[in-house]
Amino acid sequence: MITKFDSLDNLAACLADFYLLYFKHNHFNMKPQINKELCIGCGACESICPDVFKLDDGKSTVIDLPDYTPYQSKIEQAIEACPVQAISLEK
Numbered sequence: 861m862i863t864k865f866d867s868l869d870n871l872a873a874c875l876a877d878f879y880l881l882y883f884k885h886n887h888f889n890m891k892p893q894i895n896k897e898l899c900i901g902c903g904a905c906e907s908i909c910p911d912v913f914k915l916d917d918g919k920s921t922v923i924d925l926p927d928y929t930p931y932q933s934k935i936e937q938a939i940e941a942c943p944v945q946a947i948s949l950e951k
């Protein structure tokens with residue numbers, strides 16, 4: 861038997877799930893940006909996530925992709941690893 865409390869509890873859980881999915885989608889599908897002035901071409905980002913970052917003429921570039929969500933964890937690792945904080949996320 862579903863009580864009124866159970867229903868509200870379930871509704872709250874559904875809303876929380878929806879919010880998390882919505883937040884993740886909008887937050888995680890952000891394209892990384894490289895500040896070319898700061899980049900020293902160390903290659904750390906490319907080593908961590910070669911599907912997204914590629915060195916070109918001694919500077920990192922971001923490969924154009926329709927969705928960066930599958931690489932979010934690696935992108936975040938690359939951001940952490942960049943010694944000069946040249947990587948940022950922008951829509």
Ligand code: SF4
Nearest residue numbers: 899900902903905942
């Ligand atoms: S980790 Fe930073 S400094 Fe190194 S290549 Fe990538 S963007 Fe450039």
